[in-house]
Amino acid sequence: MSGASQLSELIAEALKQRATNDQMPSVAMGAGLVVPDYEEGVSKKDRARQALAGKTDRELGEIARLLGVQFGDFALEEAGLAVLEHGTAAITEITRRDAAKCFGDDLCGEQDVVEIVRKLFPIDTMGADFFSSRSLARDIEQHMIRNQGDWSVELLFDQIGALACSRDRFNRLIEAALHPLGRRGPGQAALVDELNVVLRRDGYVLNIVDEESGYPIYRVVPLGRGPTGSPKNLIFASNGPKPEIGFSDAINNDIVILSNAASCLVYDRPIRRDGLLWSELVEWWRGVAGVEPDEAARTLGLRLRASLASDAERNLFDTYFRLYRAKLGTTLPALIPQVYLHYDPAVVKLLRHRAGLSRQRMDFLLLLPNHQRIVVEVDGSQHFSQGGKPSLAAYSEMVAADRDLRLAGYEIYRFGSNELVGGSAAALIQRFFDRLWVFHKITTPA
Known part of the structure; x- marks a missing residue:
């Protein structure tokens, strides 16, 4: 007997035991269940079964929960809750x-x-x-x-x-x-x-x-509605020709850089539910680059900064670390630049049978606790113009990619590049991140 059938039988048995023939319709109505009126020769349990026929698992779960509360039936309420909570995050x-x-x-x-x-x-x-x-x-x-x-x-x-x-x-x-x-x-x-x-x-x-x-x-x-699943491949800080990527083991989702490996970084360690911290990224870089511990943070910062393409991006990156590296210490989330979201191995101009993937890279990514992924985009004129003229097509492509990301559970925050330069930029950046930390309950260590 399937789980739904078992629950249906539990509900029918509870109604049989807790109500007379005449009481059943009014008792069941408390759980939103319409039971047929009494008919000679039809048992209480069969009447309940008729009412329950065709109900979805979730509907059965809610009926069981409500009747469990109504009857003070602990086991029936728990059976309903087990169905309602199936597939959602457990508290272990x-x-x-x-x-x-x-x-x-x-x-x-x-x-x-x-x-x-x-x-x-x-x-x-x-x-x-x-x-x-x-x-x-x-x-x-x-x-x-x-x-x-x-x-x-x-x-x-x-x-x-x-x-x-x-x-x-x-x-x-x-x-x-x-x-x-x-x-x-x-x-x-x-x-x-x-x-x-x-x-x-x-x-x-x-x-x-x-x-x-x-x-x-x-x-x-x-806590939030982050993407399901865990990050598996973090390819970032691209500062040159697009790398050619292949699978060394497609079953394990292990990747290998086939060419242009020097133009990007690949973080190959497991990313915990707590997200990715700057201290963890620095420790990884120390092994990759073979540098001394006291040089790792400085050289990684320079390498990441080299992947940034505009003064606005560099100002955002520099201000973030100047404001929060000492304040948050070892709990500082890594601000990861130029992260590949989609990887399209083909050169777009050579595609004949399909369009290239949009939004292949994100300007910045933060991986916060509990699968929260924060995308920060710095918009120059290319995001809404083509050939120096306003373009609805370019704008539409951008907002369509945003919709897809949001529906996948990402948070997206956009800045105009002109906001991030000039005398007021540092205060704007600080206001944004201070509010982001409050929203995601990231606090300064005591």
Whole structure:
């Protein structure tokens, strides 16, 4: 039986057990399900099956979730959430354990821990172990209230199933634990900051979504909508003839530069979920160029700068490092120039059966935590003119390429080249990056 069929049967069985023949239509309507009226000889379960026929997996998941909440049926709600969360970013057991450690042995401050947990987990019907005659609720009261400190929050999460439950339920537990009824002021804010360091590893963050009596209410939300997948080939800093690229192993996606290798750089190390830092790029360059550690950053900077084609690009590059290298230190994201996005091995003028790929290179790329990819473009007149005259065709090609990039999950920011030269350029560049760091929650190390 398929997963959808199993869920459909779970829903039908729940309706059979929880409602009479006459009650079924009104009970099911609470979950948006239209059940046929009672008909002689047709069982409650068959009526439910008729109503569920043809539903998509997602529709079945939502019906199961809603009925689970309505009936107080933990297993049915979890089954629905499992379907709804399929294919989305998980919060792993490692992250859940590390989040629990942030709380130490105090989950919810001034709130009643038993009542908080009871709203989300069936602790009154769960035994602490197979042979226990007491409910888990009694054990939580014993070890976390009467004998506070007996259990850590990590042990509590293990006992109630918070390390393996749906992401939605885990998030609601964290949010309830942070409610200002239990924690307020600097203590709440400090705990949120600590939890965010942990949650960001899986692509989530606690954001303020409301307030109560002047105190913030937090929700766990996705950090961003970056491209799926991880970077595999980073070809950048092109400063000469276009390189000829081939595959040394097409199965592993390993590339080799066949000619003009000196005109570009290829970063061949794995890029972590935290993105690519300047310190990592410098360390890689030290091995590639065979330079001493104290010379690596300087010589790499000169090599990257040599790939820039205009005063505006050079000013952006220079100002970025002047402003942020000391301020962000080892957490400074690498500002990577002249990055190949598409690689077209053919010379465009020789193409007969197709057009060349547009936007083969990006002016600058930042690879930030959680797959966030930031493209910075410096626009000269060639972006909107041809032969010195305004061109709708050139402009249309540019904005079409932008649309494709955005739909692939990239963020794109454009500057006119005239903005990046002159006395006000440094202040403009600083305002942009300061706001970008706030938006992506990149902070200066303490």
